Amino acid sequence: MHSPPTTKASSWRRRALVGSGVAMAAVLALASPAGAQELDPAAAVQANLDNVFVLLCAVLVIFMQAGFALVEAGFTRAKSVANIMMKNVMDFCAGAIAFVAVGYAIAFGGDFDGAGKFIGADGFFLGDGVFAYGTLTPSVTFMFQVAFAATAATIVSGAMAERTKFKAYLVYSFVISLFIYPVVVRWQWGGGWLFQMDTPFYDFAGSTIVHLTGGVAAFWGAKVLGPRIGKYGPDGKPRAILGHSVPFAMLGVFILLVGWYGFNPGSELAADAAIGPIAMTTTLAAAAGALGAMTTVWIRTGKPDVGMVGNGVLAGLVGITASASAVTAQAAIIIGFLAGILVVLAVAFIEGVVKVDDPVGAVAVHGVCGAFGTLCVGLFAREDVEGFWQQGLFYGGGAGQLVSQVIGIVAVAAWVSVTSYVLFTAIKLTIGLRVSEEEELAGLDILEHGSPGYGEGFGSFTLGDSPVPSSPEAAEPTAAPEPTTV
């Protein structure tokens, strides 16, 4: 499948040229028993196989919701754990309704000319004008896309943990799934202007479309919210606020790794010979990301920090997502290792220099490594890899692809920055974005949701305890052993 982009048969074109005549014919043929006879028998079975594979990949991506919830819960304090689980359930639930009703139409509906380069306006509620990829049925295409939309929305949750009003969370995660994210999808996977450039932007499974989008929104959310009480000392230096459960966080990392085998191989949108190489580059980048982060944090602090290694796995995964179909095994290891180094430095930079309090490192993992991974397509791509057709800069292919990658990154970051900043500010000025100081110190569980996340003699919230500490000092992590900036 080393076809140049002008050949419609490549899996990459199939990603974007949704709704083309041939593909829709196949889809419609599948959708009715009579029509099914129009496909030759083996092609009909292959179409069923494509649908089975992509549906199961969608299920793996949906499983990632549990992974995100556990990573966020583990990296934060016990007193808001129920709030965190609730947010992660509700962004999937509210997001799915928003996406089926409106978001999917914005991303994939109608023509690709004029305004259609920027936004779709047809096919609401999977009605007339709905599209599907290649041999996939509209509902399987939807399932895969709704799982991705939920991922973009849930990334934001972690950066804003432990201090966001639940009502505000409901509003912004709904708007991201309804509008902000679908427009980004339209530009590229929906066949819009980024895809229509002379050298099209390339983002195989969403280092930019999903992760940079989530990471940038997370940045502005955490910025508008401000840091948690006690995060910065009187000297302005960041203090470590330890999470309450490393096993939850690392179980979350394992689940995210497993889910990524739906995220990346499933983005091939067909059960063809490319899924194996994609799974392999995904594996090796994750592994190298852990090694890169472990080495870096070990050198910087003298200890192999467990949470940072978890973020290293995720950094490698985010980093390979744009190029999983376009690079060799060796390049995947290099990309993952660099992403692992980068995430450690980026966490320290965002926390210590930019002074934005991101409890789980979402901006570093998804934003910084998402942009880095997108650039890697322009650097490491190979024409002899299944699923791509030209050389990156490091293999003599010139800077053309790299320039397109930069355009895509800047455009998406700008769009998400403007819209999410407006969104968070509007929420702040109306229903309010942040809980009261009293509530933040007590934890969000009891005052926002009515009961503690851990009950009756388990963890810190025993029924006999007063849920609200008597003073802000009592709740501040001043007793943390050796606060560190990493």
Add this chain to the structure above:
Amino acid sequence: MHSPPTTKASSWRRRALVGSGVAMAAVLALASPAGAQELDPAAAVQANLDNVFVLLCAVLVIFMQAGFALVEAGFTRAKSVANIMMKNVMDFCAGAIAFVAVGYAIAFGGDFDGAGKFIGADGFFLGDGVFAYGTLTPSVTFMFQVAFAATAATIVSGAMAERTKFKAYLVYSFVISLFIYPVVVRWQWGGGWLFQMDTPFYDFAGSTIVHLTGGVAAFWGAKVLGPRIGKYGPDGKPRAILGHSVPFAMLGVFILLVGWYGFNPGSELAADAAIGPIAMTTTLAAAAGALGAMTTVWIRTGKPDVGMVGNGVLAGLVGITASASAVTAQAAIIIGFLAGILVVLAVAFIEGVVKVDDPVGAVAVHGVCGAFGTLCVGLFAREDVEGFWQQGLFYGGGAGQLVSQVIGIVAVAAWVSVTSYVLFTAIKLTIGLRVSEEEELAGLDILEHGSPGYGEGFGSFTLGDSPVPSSPEAAEPTAAPEPTTV
């Protein structure tokens, strides 16, 4: 696949008309290399695809066992957590042996006439007389069915948590998998009398067959057991007994959501064009269930309770299970939302009016929403949806299907009520159903299983602590903040 029920080709008929000549021929052909040549090459590949898909769906359903265990563990107290994990492991393990030896034969063995309308008696231990669906091999059919049997059995566990003797649990979960549940399956999916009605009962993936069965047995189990010590105050009003881990409960909900993508799409029993729409309605109903429950509990109590939202997700899933293949996306949202409202009201009703202590809300989720979802087939079904062939009451199709749905619900509820009541009463009168007061107050872990569920300084059961409180009062949740009936 809009064929009327008299056409054998519909996926729905395929569910029930097991062992028909054509299907068995395909199965036998598959089972031997020589026979395989009898199928045309593409059909042989499709048969392999069907088997792969349904086997992987069975694995997803088996994963639900972990979800049920975590939901039950999270919603109950730390002092019986090991007992809860043990029960959930053992109902799968004992149930699998019971089902392969006897249950599967009762559900699917022998002829469909005479007594065969009510119970099968052939094909014990997957021997002679064993049946399989369509292109599925007998062992893949068994794998899918044994996973369902384990689901029915495990539902009961939650309602009887924190006070049931482990020996009693082993006996009743074995009997449910061996006899009570297989007879219900026989009536419908096994081609029995419910399926043979003029307007056949319709329950795509088991709102009644699995969930109502489990919910009704759960009700009688909890009823015969009586409430936990301290659940009802001297005034007879229910008091909240908080669970010990919201993250466990919600991780369980995520796992159940993921597993439901095996439960519902897998119930198509083939890898055809209907699996996408089924996955989509399943997703939307789960999402709407969360929204319905959140809205209702927020209005009733002033707080968006996390556990109730978890039950809302499950309510939406149980509610759509009967009609996942028969309704539109919009109807799925309505069904899920109504189920989410219903579960909040039903929990309060069962606890506050019926005065049955069901720690996890299993009767409300599986029993009430199971019956509700089964009725929805008669209300919301559409002839233009993949997998169904006539209109429900709301679309002008008359009340015929609805009447059949009521017959099925009443018949199953009656069968399970009688048999499970007899079972629980017999256990109570012989080996005993309930642990001693001392053991209940101490928690079941140490006295039933020999060691605590949490060890050495973790959670409430440190090794230095006395595991048995000195008095009943000490263990009563009298310090619970604002007991509420929701």
Add this chain to the structure above:
Amino acid sequence: MHSPPTTKASSWRRRALVGSGVAMAAVLALASPAGAQELDPAAAVQANLDNVFVLLCAVLVIFMQAGFALVEAGFTRAKSVANIMMKNVMDFCAGAIAFVAVGYAIAFGGDFDGAGKFIGADGFFLGDGVFAYGTLTPSVTFMFQVAFAATAATIVSGAMAERTKFKAYLVYSFVISLFIYPVVVRWQWGGGWLFQMDTPFYDFAGSTIVHLTGGVAAFWGAKVLGPRIGKYGPDGKPRAILGHSVPFAMLGVFILLVGWYGFNPGSELAADAAIGPIAMTTTLAAAAGALGAMTTVWIRTGKPDVGMVGNGVLAGLVGITASASAVTAQAAIIIGFLAGILVVLAVAFIEGVVKVDDPVGAVAVHGVCGAFGTLCVGLFAREDVEGFWQQGLFYGGGAGQLVSQVIGIVAVAAWVSVTSYVLFTAIKLTIGLRVSEEEELAGLDILEHGSPGYGEGFGSFTLGDSPVPSSPEAAEPTAAPEPTTV
């Protein structure tokens, strides 16, 4: 597929005769669009289906990493929980790099004659000389094999928990994935000398290749390390050191059960009619293993110990792994039940008689039951089962297969014993294998990794507590209720 071993078409031969002309032709054909036309259309779709199935099975096996981590974390103390999660992440990550670079070439590269019977030396980094099974692409073959390699490495972790230096762990798990395990694979699945015997050794999914290898390395690791402080009293009798979380351990068991449906059915390496029977025997052996262990521990101690039942599930799974494709449902139940009994006795024997401290029972589960399961092929195999071709000893087939099984077990145990003993001793004499007494008593999390596994008022490690107990006695489990040898 009852062909004798001389027929190349059997799935079993396909396991070993990698790189044969026909298979490679199919693989190469798949890898290029032009070549794909050389396969007839249905065969090309079947090849895609094979790749989808085995890739998804690899994902399930990778999910087992989370299961191993949770079992080990649950069965040990809270003070080293972060270290345990870290080890389980890193053995997958370091192992994947080692395996793609070197291990895969040792296992599967080059010719099968001469030295090639014992070790491969071609195809490093999946380059020239790389092989693939049947219709699988090289990358899908790699994905499945790397998941297995990670399993072998991670088994060792549990036996050495709570006292091993993290640096030492990194070194030995890297060497196992790089060299020790790949050589074992070469001997059998890579077409080496065990496979070339007149009556070839048979180990369908790795009772010996994976589990005995892991279990034997685990034994020598725990032996060279010595027992944890406080494990043996002054009288030399073992004392129970309770784990900190039964729900983690049992969630881990559920995840391992789910992952085993990738491990065993995926080992068919094709989506054919044998996957159903394999899944069924796997299920029944797991179920019977739980029953066997429960019965045995109940009789021995008077209580149905939960952790031991978890090990019983795993024992049944390990026990059936060699013969999952070769025995009946009834034999699977017998094998699983016996493995469940065996694991209880083996845990007591290793702990009480051999005096090796294995905190999770890894040697008993993977070593003892792995050897037992491998022998069962020679005892219980049937010619009328999908995937096998001759009778075991119990069905009149003579002792020929049993002798080959003994040869395989002894050879693998000897190889792993020598290499792993040398490895652990070399580490001990250089960088050191064991942490200091102070660190062991404090737990590995703070001193090895820089922060506790549970934070801020959750579990035993509150920020206000001194993480280091003032004396060895304070940390000893002397208050354990009724220490027992089981």
